[in-house]
Amino acid sequence: MALSIPKLPREEPLAPGHRLCSGCAAPLVVKLTFKALRPGERMVAVVPTGCLEVATTIYPETAWKCPFIHVAFENAAAVASGIEAGFKVLIRKGKYKGKMPYVVVFGGDGGTFDIGLQALSGMLERGHKVLYICYDNEAYMNTGIQRSGATPYRAWTTTSPVGRKIPGKPQFKKNIVAIAAAHEIPYAATASIAYWADFITKVRKALDAEGPSFIHVLAPCPRGWRYDPRLTITVARLAVETRFAPLYEVEYGRKVRITVKVPRPKPVTEYLKIQGRYAHLLRPEYAKEVEILQRAVNEFYEYLEKLEKLSTT
Amino acid sequence: MAKVIGLTGDEAVAYAVKQCDVDVIAAYPITPQTVMVERLSDYVADGEIDAEFVPVESEHSALSVCVGASLTGARVFTATCSQGLALMHEILYIASALRCPIVMAIANRALSAPINIHCDHSDTLGSRDSGWIQIYTENVQEVYDSIIEAFRISEDKRVLLPTMVCLDGFILSHCMERVETLEDAEVKGFLLPKPEYPYPIDPERPMTYGPVALPDFYFEFKRQQEEAMKNARSVIREVNDAFAKLSGRKYDVIRADFIEDSDVVIMCMGSAVGTMRHAVRELRKEGLKVGLIKVRVYRPFPEEELRKALEDKKVVIAMDRACSPGAMGGPLYEDVCSLLYDAEPKPKVANVVYGLGGRDLTPSDAKGICKYALEILKTGIVKERIKFVGVRE
Numbered sequence: 001m002a003l004s005i006p007k008l009p010r011e012e013p014l015a016p017g018h019r020l021c022s023g024c025a026a027p028l029v030v031k032l033t034f035k036a037l038r039p040g041e042r043m044v045a046v047v048p049t050g051c052l053e054v055a056t057t058i059y060p061e062t063a064w065k066c067p068f069i070h071v072a073f074e075n076a077a078a079v080a081s082g083i084e085a086g087f088k089v090l091i092r093k094g095k096y097k098g099k100m101p102y103v104v105v106f107g108g109d110g111g112t113f114d115i116g117l118q119a120l121s122g123m124l125e126r127g128h129k130v131l132y133i134c135y136d137n138e139a140y141m142n143t144g145i146q147r148s149g150a151t152p153y154r155a156w157t158t159t160s161p162v163g164r165k166i167p168g169k170p171q172f173k174k175n176i177v178a179i180a181a182a183h184e185i186p187y188a189a190t191a192s193i194a195y196w197a198d199f200i201t202k203v204r205k206a207l208d209a210e211g212p213s214f215i216h217v218l219a220p221c222p223r224g225w226r227y228d229p230r231l232t233i234t235v236a237r238l239a240v241e242t243r244f245a246p247l248y249e250v251e252y253g254r255k256v257r258i259t260v261k262v263p264r265p266k267p268v269t270e271y272l273k274i275q276g277r278y279a280h281l282l283r284p285e286y287a288k289e290v291e292i293l294q295r296a297v298n299e300f301y302e303y304l305e306k307l308e309k310l311s312t313t
Numbered sequence: 314m315a316k317v318i319g320l321t322g323d324e325a326v327a328y329a330v331k332q333c334d335v336d337v338i339a340a341y342p343i344t345p346q347t348v349m350v351e352r353l354s355d356y357v358a359d360g361e362i363d364a365e366f367v368p369v370e371s372e373h374s375a376l377s378v379c380v381g382a383s384l385t386g387a388r389v390f391t392a393t394c395s396q397g398l399a400l401m402h403e404i405l406y407i408a409s410a411l412r413c414p415i416v417m418a419i420a421n422r423a424l425s426a427p428i429n430i431h432c433d434h435s436d437t438l439g440s441r442d443s444g445w446i447q448i449y450t451e452n453v454q455e456v457y458d459s460i461i462e463a464f465r466i467s468e469d470k471r472v473l474l475p476t477m478v479c480l481d482g483f484i485l486s487h488c489m490e491r492v493e494t495l496e497d498a499e500v501k502g503f504l505l506p507k508p509e510y511p512y513p514i515d516p517e518r519p520m521t522y523g524p525v526a527l528p529d530f531y532f533e534f535k536r537q538q539e540e541a542m543k544n545a546r547s548v549i550r551e552v553n554d555a556f557a558k559l560s561g562r563k564y565d566v567i568r569a570d571f572i573e574d575s576d577v578v579i580m581c582m583g584s585a586v587g588t589m590r591h592a593v594r595e596l597r598k599e600g601l602k603v604g605l606i607k608v609r610v611y612r613p614f615p616e617e618e619l620r621k622a623l624e625d626k627k628v629v630i631a632m633d634r635a636c637s638p639g640a641m642g643g644p645l646y647e648d649v650c651s652l653l654y655d656a657e658p659k660p661k662v663a664n665v666v667y668g669l670g671g672r673d674l675t676p677s678d679a680k681g682i683c684k685y686a687l688e689i690l691k692t693g694i695v696k697e698r699i700k701f702v703g704v705r706e
Contacts (some may be wrong), residue, residue: 042516046381057524067514070523071380071407078374082339082381083514085365089336090387091364095507101516119377122370249705 005198010034010064013043018063019055019249021294023229025219025236026052028193029135033064033204042101044069044083048111051142051283052135067101074115076105076287077123080130080146101308102207109136109150110166113174124183124212131206131213133177137221147223149174154225156195156277157224166279172296177250181213184253190245193220194237198247205249218245226276235274242271243301250293256307265301268294320492322456322485326392326418326478327352331362332500333416335438336387336615337356339367339378343397345482346420350392371399376404376415383413384522386513388464388694391415394482395422398436402443408475409444409525410538414508415475417445418460420486420582420604420634421583421634423670426622432482434583435635436613446476446545447612449582453490453617455609456480458562461500461523465552470509481584483671503559509631542613549610566615569622572604575629577686580606580649585634585667585674592679603683614648624654628690630682634668642666642699663695667702678702 013034017072020027030052037043047053053308056063071079074198084103089283090096107116112134121129139157147160152173158161160169167197181188191199199217206213220230222237239245241262247260269290272278281290320328338357340350351668355364367527369375372393380466383389387531393401398419408415419437423429437447446466448455456478463476479539480486495503512520526534537606546594557563568586571593572578581589586607593605609614623629631650634642641647642664650662665682669672 007680054525057521059526059530062521064521065519066518067519068521073378075377078377079381081367082378083385085337085367086382086385098517119374122374127623213650
């Protein structure tokens with residue numbers, strides 16, 4: 001599907017003046033998602049507790065131009081299931097006269113990888129027609145940069161500090177797309193705010209899927225990742241160019257395709273060195289840690305290539 | 314024409330919910346509530362009810378699904394108890410504050426540890442501050458009737474609060490009794506056409522639900538919930554009257570038996586009311602006068618009715634099927650003490666804690682409680698503020 005900018009919807013889901021930090025990726029995720037809607041199509045946004053929710057809906061103001069529902073932290077997928085079920089039955093019984101809206105969740109990594117994982121799994125298994133988008137800023141940014149299951153290896157956070165004995169988070173990031181895809185849902189993918197055409201195409205595919213879909217978006221956070229806010233798109237692009245966050249999709253848990261190929265990746269240090277959260281890794285004593293990271297990045301991309309080959313043969 | 318059928322408490326809940334033509338049911342199985350979920354699944358699978366049944370992966374999600382569905386304007390039902398209700402606890406407050414008129418049946422069961430599947434009220438009494446209306450039932454007929462009343466009360470625009478209909482685990486949930494049912498059309502006519510939720514989710518009229526409200530607004534939201542509970546008092550009265558007209562069965566927020574000529578009154582909730590009534594009747598034959606008050610609607614607390622019923626009484630025993638370690642007494646006891654603080658003359662008030670984890674309240678226990686009350690009347694002394702009945706010390 002070829003995208004043309006003039007044909008994209010001009011309406012924006014978020015009004016200006018919301019309170020998200022400058023350089024925050026979350027509103028871009030919402031904005032790009034909205035661009036995938038066709039004329040007359042409607043979206044209902046479900047957002048668990050987190051940065052996006054607290055910064056856009058401080059009563060009596062709201063930045064949302066589409067219906068917005070926040071209930072709690074760990075249950076966005078369940079709330080979305082209920083909204084989908086509600087509209088389905090009300091339309092069937094003639095009690096709601098409008099068209100079925102798309103129900104889209106925008107959850108942070110805490111609300112998705114960690115506390116919301118059970119509700120997400122339930123929703124995916126039950127097959128609700130909901131698109132779940134995780135904007136992953138790789139830590140609990142809303143409470144002030146605490147490590148999550150999405151925080152990468154050796155990244156600094158306030159609860160995975162760079163101490164004298166332990167240099168940042170000792171564990172690797174959870175593979176959330178594999179978890180979602182393991183439910184054999186019609187569509188799971190990763191997307192990047194630096195690759196807007198790929199992003200919008202994937203959202204469209206997800207919305208057209210017959211059943212649940214999941215998109216993981218790396219969402220650079222200037223506050224938590226310690227970089228200049230004007231560099232958000234650069235950081236997001238480097239994550240792809242270094243193969244740190246490859247762009248791919250998985251259909252029905254089986255068919256894997258790398259959507260943005262990176263034939264000549266930049267070294268991961270290019271990605272690490274512009275972020276303060278990795279500053280310690282540039283010190284000579286942690287050269288081995290960088291090697292470990294580089295190896296993990298290489299191995300995962302090669303693994304994806306193998307899966308892609310398997311899917312096409 | 315009313316049909317009389319034999320139903321267990323769980324089946325009566327499911328049958329009433331079916332007749333109420335609910336749109337969305339989300340539930341997770343937990344003993345002794347499970348049969349409700351099974352029957353409702355049957356109704357949906359057989360096409361006897363046009364509803365979405367969402368078989369969730371936990372009670373937390375059950376109530377979360379209900380909140381989402383309720384915000385679309387759907388009529389919504391769930392059921393749980395004990396650990397399940399405890400897991401829902403966080404969402405209980407959100408459901409009531411978002412003013413979702415959800416109806417939830419609770420097959421009251423003790424809380425772990427030790428794990429136990431039998432009846433006490435510590436689950437729902439622990440949720441008394443969550444902004445839900447709570448109805449405690451005495452028998453299966455009342456279970457059936459209360460479910461229907463609950464939808465009518467919750468969905469009224471003056472109320473828009475969720476309601477728990479509580480039935481004692483096993484004692485009512487699994488006990489088959491004779492139930493006079495209403496015709497489907499009668500139930501339909503009794504209920505509102507749909508919940509009177511003023512702003513259901515509609516993309517053509519976008520709204521924000523569940524925003525952040527900081528110190529400048531949070532308080533006003535909470536104040537409105539208090540107002541809704543106040544409105545619920547009169548709506549419950551109206552609904553009880555309307556239901557009496559339809560069914561011939563008249564309920565009230567409390568039920569008082571033999572209180573006119575009694576100086577002592579026992580207060581109690583749930584199925585134990587029947588046992589206590591039996592004991593009170595038996596003692597009357599011996600010339601011992603004891604009154605009985607069943608608290609049917611516990612939230613909103615029936616202040617006015619109770620104040621009137623307890624006027625001039627000399628001894629009041631509040632029976633709690635729950636314990637609150639470290640507190641002055643059980644929840645009902647504390648509420649009754651608060652209620653009677655202004656009373657002139659002030660009666661002696663004592664607390665009886667009984668039946669935890671499904672321990673039977675035997676007829677002789679029941680008589681013993683009455684005699685305990687009479688002894689306080691005679692001596693004017695409450696020796697132990699909390700008396701534990703039926704426990705091995």
